[in-house]
Amino acid sequence: MEISFAGLRALVTGAGKGIGRETVKALQRGGARVVALSRTQADLDSLSRECPGIEVVCVDLADWDATETAVRAVGVVDLLVNNAAVAVLEPFLEVTKEAVDTSFDVNVKSVLHVSQIVAQQMIARRASGAIVNISSQASQCALQNHTVYCATKGALDMLTKVMALELGPQKIRVNAVNPTVVMTDMGRIGWSDPLKAGPMMNRIPLRRFAEVDDVVNSVLFLLSDKSAMITGVTLPIDGGFLAC
Numbered sequence: 001m002e003i004s005f006a007g008l009r010a011l012v013t014g015a016g017k018g019i020g021r022e023t024v025k026a027l028q029r030g031g032a033r034v035v036a037l038s039r040t041q042a043d044l045d046s047l048s049r050e051c052p053g054i055e056v057v058c059v060d061l062a063d064w065d066a067t068e069t070a071v072r073a074v075g076v077v078d079l080l081v082n083n084a085a086v087a088v089l090e091p092f093l094e095v096t097k098e099a100v101d102t103s104f105d106v107n108v109k110s111v112l113h114v115s116q117i118v119a120q121q122m123i124a125r126r127a128s129g130a131i132v133n134i135s136s137q138a139s140q141c142a143l144q145n146h147t148v149y150c151a152t153k154g155a156l157d158m159l160t161k162v163m164a165l166e167l168g169p170q171k172i173r174v175n176a177v178n179p180t181v182v183m184t185d186m187g188r189i190g191w192s193d194p195l196k197a198g199p200m201m202n203r204i205p206l207r208r209f210a211e212v213d214d215v216v217n218s219v220l221f222l223l224s225d226k227s228a229m230i231t232g233v234t235l236p237i238d239g240g241f242l243a244c
Contacts, residue, residue, distance in 0.1 A: 004222040005033035009070035011077045011116060012222075013061060014084030016043025018184035019134060022212045023081055023219055025051055030220065037061075037084070045134030062102060068077035072119045079223045080131040080205055082111040082120045085152075089236050092147045099148050110158045112159060115210030116173075128171035130223045133160050134215075135176040137238045153178075173231040175222045180238035181209040 010027045014020040016038035021113065026035045031071050037057040038044050038202050044056040059070040086100040086106045115131055122129040138146050139153035163174040181200060189199045191209065201207060201242050218237055221227055236242050 001226060003220055003226060004031050005079065005224070007112035008077050008078040009033045009035070010035065010081070011035045011071075011074060011114075011118065012081045013037045013087075013110070014134075016040045017118050018186065019182065019212055019219075020081070020083040020178075021047060022216050022240070023083065024054060026216050026220055027223075028054060028131060029121050032079065034036045035077070037070070039084075043062065043162070061114070062105040064109070064113060064177050067110060067113055068117070071114050072163060076121065076125070077118045078122075080115065080128065080129070081223070082114060082131065083134045084110060085134065086090070087146075087149050089149065090147065091145050096146050103148045103152050104130075105153075108155045108159065111156060117172070119163075119172055122172055123170050129173070131163065131167075131172065131174045132219050132222045133176040134172070134219075135160070135178045135234060137178050137236060137241055139178060139244055140236075146205070160234060161232050166230055173222075174229070175227075175231060176234045177215060177218050178234050178236045178238065179215050180204060180236075180240075180241050181212050182215055183187060183209050183211050203244060204239040204241045205244065208239060210237055210239070217240075 012020050015024050015036035016048040024034050027034050033096045035055040036047055041058045044058055048056055057070050059066050061067050073186050086103055086164040088103055090099055111133055133156055135156045136151045136153040141155045160174055181187055215237055
């Protein structure tokens with residue numbers, strides 16, 4: 001199944017590393033004009049060298065006012081991938097105010113804010129569009145020491161559904177993908193210990209963690225016109241984890 005994004009402009013947040021970075025590269029290969037957003041200029045510089053022709057925006061999405069200015073300046077967007085996120089892992093009884101504030105600012109509030117700005121300009125242009133939010137299996141299954149992360153991803157799933165409900169009449173589709181552990185560079189570091197990885201992997205019927213391409217390919221499908229009748233879904237990319 002060939003997917004083309006020729007003639008479309010895409011914005012990807014959290015584009016400096018991992019899933020976001022590979023999504024930028026895949027969208028560009030598919031013909032899209034891509035705007036990559038990250039809070040780390042060095043990551044954007046290296047991505048620009050790897051993908052000549054992309055546009056870059058450096059902003060901390062936890063800063064509401066700076067985000068407003070930066071995203072409005074981006075202009076026309078047909079496809080949006082809300083990938084930026086933080087994971088502050090603390091036991092429930094030790095969760096701090098700072099962890100709650102930072103996590104909800106980036107994982108929920110910034111998704112709402114960026115999506116509002118993008119959707120408003122889509123509607124003003126009377127253009128259809130597609131938005132994909134990067135959620136997690138942690139939205140639907142409690143994980144030890146993931147109190148705040150689970151809460152933010154649960155909120156993101158419901159935000160996705162409400163966005164789909166309200167934006168659908170404007171021909172804007174909104175979906176989420178919910179991966180299990182993904183073997184990004186950070187994922188390989190965090191889950192390289194067999195004692196930690198073993199119990200989690202044993203709960204996955206396919207007996208492996210997700211690779212970055214497993215997630216990127218699903219995102220591309222949901223952004224494309226091949227999924228023209230799909231909106232409001234939270235798509236597990238978890239090898240069957242949530243089926244057990």
